[in-house]
Amino acid sequence: MRMIVPVDSSSSVPPFEQVRSGLAERINSGALAVGTKLPTVRGLAEELGIAPNTIARAYRELEEAGLIETRGRAGSFVASSGDESLSRAREAAQTYAAVTRALGLSADEALAIARAALRLAR
CATH class of the missing domain: 1.10.10.10 (Winged helix-like DNA-binding domain superfamily/Winged helix DNA-binding domain)
Known part of the structure; x- marks a missing residue:
């Protein structure tokens, strides 16, 4: 292949x-x-x-x-756990979206925080 x-x-x-x-x-x-x-x-x-x-x-x-x-x-x-990993990531993203919305953060603010966290995780 x-x-x-x-x-x-x-x-x-x-x-x-x-x-x-x-x-x-x-x-x-x-x-x-x-x-x-x-x-x-x-x-x-x-x-x-x-x-x-x-x-x-x-x-x-x-x-x-x-x-x-x-x-x-x-x-x-x-x-096969790749499917599970993607599913878990989607669930985490949905939870994050709900939390940031409840905190009154804008989508731009929430994305900036997520991007910063992803850069730190490297």
């Missing part, structure tokens, strides 16, 4: 983050279905022309987030 995840070498975003976020986006959107086998670390690194350690770090972070699972020599696959 050929997987193209765009990596912009001139971007200020580190390559591992570009790979991680690109795959996470595809998993969360359903473009990569549960059970889809991902390319090997070396295979994807070669395809993108970046170091295998870069891909390994992205895969590790995706695994920690529950979006992929590694099955030893069988490889890495889109995890």
